Every structure is written in C-alpha cells, then in structure tokens.
Amino acid sequence: DEPPGQVLRNAQSIGIDLQSLIDRRLAHLWYEPPQEFEIDRHFAQIEAIVEDFKPQRVVIDSLSTYGSSLGATERSFRDFFHAIVALMKEHQVTAVYNHENPEMLGMSSMMGEFKVSSLVDNILLMNWVELGDTFRHALTVAKMRGMPTSRTTHECEVVNGQGMKVLPRRLAVAVPSVPFAGYLGLISRAPERHSPQGVPEAP
Structure with a gap:
C-alpha cells in the first residue's frame, strides 16, 4: 500500500535500517501503484523478482489492496x-500475506469477503484490545495446517530496533478456565461471566 520511500522511513523510525539491507542485496522492496495495476503483468513481475532475487521470505502487503x-x-x-501461493510454494518461499480487517475491535470473520483461508497454511490474527483507557496489541494463532494449535491470545508490542515482541504470560494471574455454560453472549463476541451462583450444574 505504501511507496518505497515511506516504507524506508517507517522502518527507520523504529530503528531498522532497511536501506542498508537493500544495498547489500539482503532485502528487496518492490512497489507498483494500484492505479497502474494490471493483473497478468503484475504477476509476471513478481515471478521475475522471485526467480532473480531468490528470497527465502516474502511479505505481500496487502490483500486488501488487491481486493480493491x-x-x-x-x-x-x-x-x-492462488497463483501467488503456488509460486511461493514452488520456490519454497515462506510468504506472509497481510490483510487489513476493516473491523477495529473484534472480527466477525478472519478473512472477511476474501474467503481464501483454505489456500494458506497458517493464519495469525492481530488486533487491538481496549483495557481501561489504553489500546494494546494482541496476537492469536488462529490456524496452523497439520499441527496442534494453542489459540491463546498473547499480548505483544513493537520494540524499536527489534520488531515485534511477544510479552510473557503471567500464569499465576491468568483467568481460570470456565466452561461455555459459565458465560453469556458467546455469539456476540462480548461474553460476560455468570456469577458463581449462576453457573448451571453439570447433569
């Protein structure tokens, strides 16, 4: 979504010298304005970059722009x-596809109208959590193909010069596990706990 100059400035603002990595051919940054987008030519350019630069990891930002x-x-x-996913798998490239969900707090679906979750191996959900008067970052592993998944939501933060850091969980103060019967409003995505007296007893 952002031209190279802005990406470089954003990286510099958090202590990452992306330009030096580009100069040493350790990273490659490519941008095509959305108003000039033509699907066949665009895919051919991505394919040429992958074959020439031979990256190990690729970040495509974002699916929202392609959708628009x-x-x-x-x-x-x-x-x-589907062609992009197949290209990355053919060249054994680990690819990250960003998708900006239009819902700020809570999500009614992981991929919205895109409906391509079956094409990717893993899905990581990042969203805001409002606690008191502060927004904090949350990270949840929603899907990992062929592997057991712990869907625990972790707090994370962006650290200058280091990137994203997952904060440790203090298990001693973790919320106790309560069955769904102990909550109201599960479907509303804003569940509320019953009082202990209100929890139905198991038959």
Whole structure:
C-alpha cells in the first residue's frame, strides 16, 4: 500500500535500517501503484523478482489492496491469489500475506469477503484490545495446517530496533478456565461471566 520511500522511513523510525539491507542485496522492496495495476503483468513481475532475487521470505502487503483493484468477491482475485501461493510454494518461499480487517475491535470473520483461508497454511490474527483507557496489541494463532494449535491470545508490542515482541504470560494471574455454560453472549463476541451462583450444574 505504501511507496518505497515511506516504507524506508517507517522502518527507520523504529530503528531498522532497511536501506542498508537493500544495498547489500539482503532485502528487496518492490512497489507498483494500484492505479497502474494490471493483473497478468503484475504477476509476471513478481515471478521475475522471485526467480532473480531468490528470497527465502516474502511479505505481500496487502490483500486488501488487491481486493480493491480486482474485486474481493470476483474469481479473478481468487485465481490471482492462488497463483501467488503456488509460486511461493514452488520456490519454497515462506510468504506472509497481510490483510487489513476493516473491523477495529473484534472480527466477525478472519478473512472477511476474501474467503481464501483454505489456500494458506497458517493464519495469525492481530488486533487491538481496549483495557481501561489504553489500546494494546494482541496476537492469536488462529490456524496452523497439520499441527496442534494453542489459540491463546498473547499480548505483544513493537520494540524499536527489534520488531515485534511477544510479552510473557503471567500464569499465576491468568483467568481460570470456565466452561461455555459459565458465560453469556458467546455469539456476540462480548461474553460476560455468570456469577458463581449462576453457573448451571453439570447433569
């Protein structure tokens, strides 16, 4: 979504010298303005970069922009994304596909109208949690293909010069595990605890 100059400035602001990595061919930054987007040419350029630069990891930011250009509900978007996923797997590249969910607090679905969760191996959810008068970052592993998954939500923060850091959990003060019967409003995504007297007894 952002031109290279802005990406470089953003990285510099948190202590990451991205330009030096680019100069040493340890990183490659490519941008095409959305208004100039043409699907076949765009894919050919990505393919050429992958074959020439031979990256081990790729970040594509973001699916939301592709959805705006192609129409998230159109088959052309799904076909394009399927081709990108296949390209990365063919070259054994670990790829991260960013998707900006329009819902700020809470999510009614992981991928919204994109409906491509079946094409990716893992899904990480990052969202804001409002505690008191402060927004804090939360990270949840929602899906890991072929592996057991702990769907515990972890607090994280962005540390200058280090990137994202997952904060340790203090298990001693963790919320005790309570069965769903002990909550109201599960479907509303804003569950509330029953008082202990209100928890139905198991038959």
